[in-house]
Amino acid sequence: MVDFSWTPRSPLEKALVTGAHGARGIEAGVSLTEVRNFDPIQVMARRGKGAELAKATRTRFGIAAPDAPKAVQTPDATLIWSGPDQFLILSKSGKHTMWTLAPAFTGPASLSDQSHARALISVSGIQARAMLAKLSSIDLHAASFPIGAAAATSMDHTSVTLWRGNDRPDGLAVFNLLVFATFAESLWHTMLDSAAEYGVTVSHSEDFE
Amino acid sequence: MAAVSGRSIPETGTTIYRPPYVPVAIGAFAGHHRDETFHATRLTPSHHWAVEQGAVFVDTGLWKRAQWYPRAGEKDWLESVTREVKAVRGGVGFCDVSTLGKIDVHGPDAGAFLDRVYINTFSSLAVGKARYGLMLREDGIVYDDGTTSRLAEDHYFLTTTTAKAGLVMQHLEFCRQVLFPELDVQLTSVSDQWAQFSIAGPKTRDLLREIVDPTEDLSNEGFPFMGAREVALRGGLRARLFRISFSGEMAFEISVPARFGDAMARNLMLAGAPFGVTPYGTEALGVMRVEKGHVAGPELSGTTTAADLGLGKMMSTKKDFIGRVMAGREALIAPDRQVVVGIKPTDKGRRLRSGAHIIPKGQTPGPGNDQGYVTSVCFSPTLDQWIGLALVERGRERIGEIVHAHDPLRGEDYDVELCNPVFYDPDGGRQRG
Numbered sequence: 001m002v003d004f005s006w007t008p009r010s011p012l013e014k015a016l017v018t019g020a021h022g023a024r025g026i027e028a029g030v031s032l033t034e035v036r037n038f039d040p041i042q043v044m045a046r047r048g049k050g051a052e053l054a055k056a057t058r059t060r061f062g063i064a065a066p067d068a069p070k071a072v073q074t075p076d077a078t079l080i081w082s083g084p085d086q087f088l089i090l091s092k093s094g095k096h097t098m099w100t101l102a103p104a105f106t107g108p109a110s111l112s113d114q115s116h117a118r119a120l121i122s123v124s125g126i127q128a129r130a131m132l133a134k135l136s137s138i139d140l141h142a143a144s145f146p147i148g149a150a151a152a153t154s155m156d157h158t159s160v161t162l163w164r165g166n167d168r169p170d171g172l173a174v175f176n177l178l179v180f181a182t183f184a185e186s187l188w189h190t191m192l193d194s195a196a197e198y199g200v201t202v203s204h205s206e207d208f209e
Numbered sequence: 210m211a212a213v214s215g216r217s218i219p220e221t222g223t224t225i226y227r228p229p230y231v232p233v234a235i236g237a238f239a240g241h242h243r244d245e246t247f248h249a250t251r252l253t254p255s256h257h258w259a260v261e262q263g264a265v266f267v268d269t270g271l272w273k274r275a276q277w278y279p280r281a282g283e284k285d286w287l288e289s290v291t292r293e294v295k296a297v298r299g300g301v302g303f304c305d306v307s308t309l310g311k312i313d314v315h316g317p318d319a320g321a322f323l324d325r326v327y328i329n330t331f332s333s334l335a336v337g338k339a340r341y342g343l344m345l346r347e348d349g350i351v352y353d354d355g356t357t358s359r360l361a362e363d364h365y366f367l368t369t370t371t372a373k374a375g376l377v378m379q380h381l382e383f384c385r386q387v388l389f390p391e392l393d394v395q396l397t398s399v400s401d402q403w404a405q406f407s408i409a410g411p412k413t414r415d416l417l418r419e420i421v422d423p424t425e426d427l428s429n430e431g432f433p434f435m436g437a438r439e440v441a442l443r444g445g446l447r448a449r450l451f452r453i454s455f456s457g458e459m460a461f462e463i464s465v466p467a468r469f470g471d472a473m474a475r476n477l478m479l480a481g482a483p484f485g486v487t488p489y490g491t492e493a494l495g496v497m498r499v500e501k502g503h504v505a506g507p508e509l510s511g512t513t514t515a516a517d518l519g520l521g522k523m524m525s526t527k528k529d530f531i532g533r534v535m536a537g538r539e540a541l542i543a544p545d546r547q548v549v550v551g552i553k554p555t556d557k558g559r560r561l562r563s564g565a566h567i568i569p570k571g572q573t574p575g576p577g578n579d580q581g582y583v584t585s586v587c588f589s590p591t592l593d594q595w596i597g598l599a600l601v602e603r604g605r606e607r608i609g610e611i612v613h614a615h616d617p618l619r620g621e622d623y624d625v626e627l628c629n630p631v632f633y634d635p636d637g638g639r640q641r642g
Contacts, residue, residue, distance in 0.1 A: 004420060004444035004476045008468035014257050046316055047393035110315030110363075112397035116466035134240075156241075158249050181401040181467055182251040182272075182307075190249075193241045 010036050010204075011119050011184040018203050022196030029127030029198030032191060037093045038208035039115040040178065041101060045085035045108060052108035053085065060104040071150040071163040071176075080150050080163055080178075088114070088161070088178075092208045119184035120208070121191065122165070124174045127198035132175060134194045138162065142173065156190045158183045254404035254470020255305045259488070267491060269371055272308050277490040286492065291590040294496050296487035297456060298591060301410035303477050304489050306462065307470065309355065310374025311400045312381065314365040318392040323357065323365060326384055326531055328515055328524045334359045339437040339451050342367075343520055344377075345532025349541050351509050351518060352532075353377050356453050358437035366399075366437075366449075372506055374400055384531070403449070404470025406477065409460035409497075411639070412484040417461060419443075419480035421450070434641045444476075454640040455494065457501035457633050496587040499598060502630035507563065507584040508549055508598060514541050517548045517600065519630065547581040550604035551630040552597045555611060559623055561586040561595040565616035567602075570624060574615040583614065589632065596632055597625075 010016075012034050020028065043065075045053040057065040061074040066081040077091040089096055098113050105111055123132060129140050135155040139145060150163035161178040168174055179187050192200060211221040242248065251271045253259075259266075264275035265286070277289040296302050314323065320332030327342040334340050339358040346352045353376075355368040369377040378398055385394055408416060414427055422441035426432060437451045446469060454460035465473050478486060498505055504518045514536055515521050524536070535541070554561060567581040568574045581604070586597035601607070607627050614625050629635060 002419065002479045004442065004479065006442075006444050006446040006465075006469050006472050006476075008466075009254075009471040010468065011252070011254075042397050044315070044395040044397065046395065047318075047391075110313075110395040110397075112313045112315065112395075112399060112402075113466075114397075114399070114402055116468045117399065117402035156249055182253065183249060183401075185252055186246075186250045189246060190241055193246075 008116075010034065011181040012121075012188055012204075015185045015188045016202060016204055019201075021192060021200040021202055023199040026199050028125065028201040030123065030125040030131050030195035031128075031201045031203070032195065033122040033124075033202075034204040035120040035122055035176075035208050036204055037206040038090055038120055039093050039095070039097060040118055041089045041096065041098060042082070042112040042114050043087055043089060043101075043105060044110050044112070046110060049108040050085040053105070056104050056108050060101075066150070069150045069152070070148050071165075072148065073166070078163075078165075080161060082152060082161065090120075090178075090208065117181055118178045119181055119188075121177045121179065121184075121188070122174055122205075123177065123191070124168055124172050125198070125201075126172065127195070128173060128175060131191075131195045131198060135190065136162065140164075140173075140175065147173075156187055158187050160187070251308075253305045253307045254467045255307075255406075255474035258471050258474040259305070262488060264488075264490060269308065269491070272371065274308060274371075275305065275488070275490040277492050278488050287588060290490075290492040290496060291588065293487055293489035293493035294590045296485065297410045297458060297489060297493065297497065299410070300485045300487070301408065301412035301416050301481055302487040302489045302493070303406050303408045303474075303481070304491075304494055305404070305470070305474070306407045306494075307400075307403065307405045307467070308371040308374075309400075309405065310369030310371070310377055311398070311403055311405070312367040312369070312378060313397040313399050314357075314367050314381075314394060315363060315397070316392070316394040317363050318394045319363055319365050320359075322385065322389065322392050322394040323367070324525075324528050324530065325389060326381060327357075328530050328532070330525050330528065331357060331359070331365065334365075336361060337436060337438045339435045339453050341453075343515055343518075343523055344380075345515065345530070345536060347532055347535060349514060349532045349534075349536030349538065350511060351513050351515055352380070354504075354509065356451065358451055360437070360439075360449075370506065370509070388531075402467060403464040404467045404473055405462055405464040406473060407455065407460060407462050407494075408477065409454065409456040409458045411459055411642075412481075413459050413461060415484050416477070416481040416486060417450075417463075419483075420476055421448075429642065455501070455503060456497035457503075457637075458497075458639055459642055460640065495585075496589065497633075499585050499587045499596060500589050500591055500633040502549075502551060502598065502632060504549060504598070505585070508600070510584070513549075513600070514546070516542070517546055519549050519605075545602050547600040547602050548604045549584075549598055549630055550601050550608065551628040551632055552583065552599045552614070552625040553628055554595060554614075555624040555626055557594045559595065560588075561597045561614075561625070562616060562619060562621065563597070564618060565614040565621065567599055567625075568613040568615050570611050570613050572613070574613070574617075580612070591633055598630055599625075599627075601627060 165174040259275040267276040323331035357367040451462040581601035
């Protein structure tokens with residue numbers, strides 16, 4: 001009898017090569033990090049149950065779910081608006097799963113497991129905005145896209161959920177991009193190309209915050 | 210502009226300047242979008258495993274799909290594809306079918322919603338069962354097909370064709386939000402969440418018994434045709450198993466969360482090694498579906514009705530559904546419509562080609578006597594000859610008739626016999642066994 005092992009493989013496992021890419025001899029202007037250890041769950045209110053869902057969310061997470069294109073942080077999850085009466089719950093793998101969330105949300109909402117459906121790419125660095133401007137039609141200036149701003153948009157004809165996370169310790173902005181898994185490698189190459197002229201540091205992280 | 214420049218509108222004329230004001234190289238606009246990165250691509254969960262296997266890939270929309278897996282010494286695609294088909298029909302093979310669109314349909318009215326979008330009934334489907342469904346456009350023409358399974362009272366898992374995945378999602382969202390806002394139903398695309406593989410052939414159960422936990426009952430009684438449920442796998446993972454068949458063989462589709470898709474391909478190779486498991490690509494998939502007479506893209510062409518496809522009996526008379534009324538229009542139920550039939554060349558050694566026109570035997574081809582065309586062809590390793598599907602006027606009444614195939618594009622003329630489109634196992638005993 002054969003022993004079967006089930007090793008998960010990120011959709012970016014092949015494409016992502018850690019280290020320095022693009023322009024050399026300058027301090028890297030863009031940092032691209034794939035965050036691997038996270039689970040997204042899609043939450044959609046059942047018909048006429050928006051208020052009930054809001055209440056269940058407050059009870060479960062201590063804050064209201066976003067009712068506009070925004071991302072809100074709880075101590076152990078990020079809630080991102082994805083449409084009227086619907087949002088995504090992102091948390092560290094295993095923290096909030098279909099099974100742990102079901103008791104709180106069955107009734108007011110339908111849950112759909114997206115834990116393997118997306119890749120999460122975090123973009124930061126002094127040139128992050130310049131690089132993203134090549135791909136995105138969203139105004140990412142600090143005044144227009146503050147911490148917690150979110151958008152369901154597209155980059156390179158690919159659907160993405162984009163939101164601004166907390167700044168890095170050095171004060172630079174962090175843009176998070178959630179992309180459908182089967183598009184991830186393609187978008188990754190586009191992002192790397194866009195960032196190349198600024199010098200890029202590529203890494204992956206097992207820590208979803 | 211007139212106001213700004215202090216002139217009248219006629220004096221100013223139409224503003225004709227648009228950026229770019231100076232010549233710009235086209236390459237500056239194209240930027241990254243050239244060669245392999247001309248457009249975004251989608252990769253299946255087992256893509257890099259298939260690359261390691263030496264697969265030849267085909268572009269299907271944005272997808273890269275494994276078309277066949279050549280082996281050393283094989284001289285052309287036909288030899289590889291024929292080997293893959295024989296391996297499935299005689300043993301067991303598997304194919305990554307993750308490109309199918311997949312949609313979670315949730316809510317207490319999920320069944321009622323599906324009854325309105327499909328021509329057949331889904332509210333009566335038992336939990337743990339799958340059913341083939343066909344949906345029409347508002348004008349009564351066939352839109353898409355696929356299997357949909359009921360995983361819980363208020364949860365269906367719907368699949369679409371690869372080509373229509375995005376369009377069907379949009380269509381269903383329109384139905385949910387605009388046409389039937391009173392229904393309590395929620396839709397989520399889960400196309401990227403699941404890696405799904407078709408495992409087909411008479412030794413499918415032997416392979417599955419290696420990889421599925423021994424406590425799971427995979428017998429014909431314990432897991433009958435069109436069953437759908439979650440099972441435990443050896444090594445601790447859980448999977449969804451659907452007993453559905455496109456090839457006409459005893460077959461299952463197995464799905465696991467997408468990040469385990471690469472491991473699944475490798476483990477299917479391990480589990481199937483004692484049985485000579487053979488990965489197969491979209492060409493072999495297409496050959497087996499033509500042999501089995503299943504309709505696909507070339508027949509769901511935006512001109513055919515359910516009856517044209519031989520699926521008219523699926524149209525429920527007990528409920529309303531999108532396309533029902535318009536499907537009853539005179540021209541769409543005319544007795545002389547072109548319907549799906551099988552074709553075989555009278556010269557058994559002849560190659561068939563899609564697109565040839567069907568003309569009554571002995572007549573000079575022309576627009577006046579054009580009775581249809583060949584939609585799909587393949588070399589059938591099982592029948593050892595080329596076979597095809599065609600849309601032919603009154604075709605089902607003419608089974609056994611010899612007609613003429615006229616192909617002015619390739620300069621070919623030959624006779625074919627109209628036949629039952631199900632070339633292989635017409636009783637369906639193999640997929641139910």
